[in-house]
Amino acid sequence: MDTEADLFYRQLPKVELHAHLNGSVSFETMETLIKRKPHLNIEHSMTAIRRGQRRTLDECFQVFKVIHQLVDSEEDILMVAKAVIQEFAADGVKYLELRSTPREVTETGLTKQTYIETVLEAIRQCKQEEVDIDVRFLVAVDRRHGPVVAMETVKLAEDFLLSSDGVVVGLDLSGDPTVGHGKDLFSALEKAKNCGLKLALHLSEVSTQRDESELLLNLPPDRIGHGTFLHPEVGGSESLVEKVCKQNIPIEMCLTSNVKGQTVPSYDKHHFQYWYKRGHPCVLCTDDKGVFCTDLSQEYQLAASTFGLTQEAMWMLSQQAIGYTFAPEPIKQRLEKKWAELKQEILQ
Ligand SMILES: CC(C)=CCNc1ncnc2c1ncn2[C@@H]1O[C@H](COP(=O)(O)O)[C@@H](O)[C@H]1O
Numbered sequence: 330m331d332t333e334a335d336l337f338y339r340q341l342p343k344v345e346l347h348a349h350l351n352g353s354v355s356f357e358t359m360e361t362l363i364k365r366k367p368h369l370n371i372e373h374s375m376t377a378i379r380r381g382q383r384r385t386l387d388e389c390f391q392v393f394k395v396i397h398q399l400v401d402s403e404e405d406i407l408m409v410a411k412a413v414i415q416e417f418a419a420d421g422v423k424y425l426e427l428r429s430t431p432r433e434v435t436e437t438g439l440t441k442q443t444y445i446e447t448v449l450e451a452i453r454q455c456k457q458e459e460v461d462i463d464v465r466f467l468v469a470v471d472r473r474h475g476p477v478v479a480m481e482t483v484k485l486a487e488d489f490l491l492s493s494d495g496v497v498v499g500l501d502l503s504g505d506p507t508v509g510h511g512k513d514l515f516s517a518l519e520k521a522k523n524c525g526l527k528l529a530l531h532l533s534e535v536s537t538q539r540d541e542s543e544l545l546l547n548l549p550p551d552r553i554g555h556g557t558f559l560h561p562e563v564g565g566s567e568s569l570v571e572k573v574c575k576q577n578i579p580i581e582m583c584l585t586s587n588v589k590g591q592t593v594p595s596y597d598k599h600h601f602q603y604w605y606k607r608g609h610p611c612v613l614c615t616d617d618k619g620v621f622c623t624d625l626s627q628e629y630q631l632a633a634s635t636f637g638l639t640q641e642a643m644w645m646l647s648q649q650a651i652g653y654t655f656a657p658e659p660i661k662q663r664l665e666k667k668w669a670e671l672k673q674e675i676l677q
């Protein structure tokens with residue numbers, strides 16, 4: 330049975346700013362995909378990391394390879410993207426920035442262009458069906474693919490920035506953090522920034538990225554994903570912390586993802602505590618709700634119980650996240666209004 334706290338966190342209006350499309354595919358949707366492609370011999374245990382389970386970072390990235398085999402056509406992407414958006418809406422998310430890496434699949438005729446178009450079509454259909462959520466899209470650059478692909482992706486993202494009626498708002502940098510170096514991607518990211526794309530970069534997700542973070546913080550990014558190893562206690566540095574604080578760059582915090590991926594030893598050791606205490610802009614996110622078997626309500630509830638935060642404090646956290654979105658000012662104002670209307674009813 331749901332407790333009162335469960336209900337509060339589900340009803341709490343929320344903003345999700347760090348969600349990878351293919352990592353967000355739910356158990357139910359995965360079931361459909363597995364049935365559609367029986368010849369792949371994929372089992373559910375290969376696409377999700379359950380309660381109490383932990384994997385190495387490398388094992389986690391293997392999971393995405395499996396999921397990509399299951400999601401490889403326009404039809405799959407449309408279904409998956411619509412389901413993910415509907416699930417976030419059902420969880421009380423009122424504003425979502427979804428991110429995904431455009432892929433090419435020769436066998437199904439999928440191109441990077443049609444990949445993005447299909448995600449945008451899913452967003453359009455959800456809007457038309459009056460799903461109660463505003464969705465924007467970040468085009469993702471997979472660092473493993475190197476500088477040439479990064480530059481091509483930036484060009485593609487720029488085209489969509491101009492033609493998607495405000496839906497494409499930015500660029501993400503993600504992929505296995507142990508592969509490649511950000512210096513090779515700097516000019517692509519700089520170009521993206523100069524053409525008006527907002528930058529949400531995975532930074533210091535592992536401990537070996539100190540120099541890379543020093544460099545990429547000079548861009549600077551508009552938001553940081555994880556930032557697990559920025560502060561000196563875990564091998565980061567004062568200079569990194571100073572750069573982040575001076576530029577007031579919001580950090581996207583994904584508690585369950587970091588614990589299950591073992592970059593953080595336990596919930597109570599999560600760096601959320603460090604940054605939140607300093608009053609730095611923090612936003613709770615899911616990262617990959619399907620892979621890590623979580624949802625945003627659960628992440629809010631976990632943060633509150635782990636760090637002893639009141640419902641009022643959690644309300645503030647969700648409301649402040651509006652300011653960290655890449656949405657234009659009128660949308661932010663609309664969201665503020667929505668939060669104000671719901672406050673009386675939900676926060677008693
Ligand atoms: C392994 C682990 C702990 C995952 C969480 N941390 C992550 N760090 C970096 N890139 C990620 C992470 N989770 C998802 N991604 C990126 O998102 C992709 C899946 O979503 P999509 O195909 O872009 O729609 C992955 O292939 C990867 O490039």
Ligand SMILES: [Zn+2]
Nearest residue numbers: 349503554616
């Ligand atoms: Zn991520």
